[in-house]
Amino acid sequence: MDAGAPVWITRARPGALATAERVRALGFEAIVDPLLAVEILDAEIDLSHIAALAFTSANGVEAFARLSDARGLPVFAVGRATARAAEGQGFAFVSSADGDVEDLCDLIAAGAAGIVLWAGAKEPAGDLVGMLRGCGVMAKGVSVYETLERAPSEETLARLGAPLTTLVHSPRAARVLAAHLRERPAPNLRALCLSEAVAAPLSGLASVTFTPRPDESALLDLLTA
Template sequence: MTVGAPVWITRARPGALATAERVRGLGFTAIVDPLLAVESLDVQLDLSHIAALAFTSANGVEAFARLSDERGLPVFAVGRATAKAARGEGFASVSSADGDVEDLCALIAAGAHGSVLWAGAREPAGDLVGMLRGRGLMATGVAVYETLERAPSEDTLARLDAPAAVLLHSPRAARVLAAILRQRPAPTARFLCLSEAVAAPLRDIAEPGSVTFAPRPDESALLDLLNS
């Protein structure tokens, strides 16, 4: 892409702001207009029999940290960004799967001793708890935040009338965007996705060849697509 070209960041805040800094650092114009908004849930946590925590997003880490002062349990994180968020909240023992939910399940199965608590979204993209139980592990889950859909501004949508890139971090954001594109096509836009699962909702909506997904599910690989 041309230096200075607009890049629409669709992920929820506060992660969108960190992504915007990286996009600007690469010489592009960052447009922060999330398709999703995160709201923490007020829930009671019972950690009395929990031996480890599992997180599939930085949002889950941050929401859990608001609800509990517990920082001594070992943490298993799906990827580097989630692991970084856990360390930033004060967790000392953090292991990262550097991959997707299946990779995280394998990491936990190899390293956890005792019951695992997953803390995440009310409507998660994957069933980590079910996968762990399928391997014979003791696992429970608690929703600590919910993700709400939001409409982008008309100014943002107008940017798609010229060459632009759209960054997508989750299947849900991709589904929201797909619904928008059915009503308002963007034939010159490029849709850069964190993974194949994120790209799937756009395959039959966007122009052929305009949807690309990162070779591994982390943001550095996603941002590399801007220069490909």
């Protein structure tokens, strides 16, 4: 991609803002126009008998941190971005699976001693709690946020007629994007996706690429490939 080329960031804030900083540092124009919005739920956090916390997204970390002041429990994070979010919120003992939910399950099963509390989305993409229980790990979950769909701005939609690259971080964002593209085809749109599962709803696009691992650094590497 040419320096200064526009890159549409579809993930929800505040993560979208952090991604935009990285995109600009690479020399591209960052268009922050999320297809999803995060709303913190009024959840009750009960840490009685909990030995560790599990997070499958930075949004889960941010929501938990707003709802609870507890920072002493060890944390298992799905990937490096989630781990950094946990460290940024003051958790001192953070382990990253550097992968997906299945990798996180394996990490927890190998290292957890006691009940694990997962804090995440009201409608999660994967069932970590069920997977952990299937591995013999005592686990329970609490929904601390929900993700709502939002429409892109008319200004962003107007850019679909010209060459444009979009970064897509989740299957749900990909489904929302695909729905808009059925109404407004974009033959010049290039989609860079965080995983094969994220790319699946966008298979109708002429240019869809996904990372070899679900990591934002790998996703940004595709910008300069």
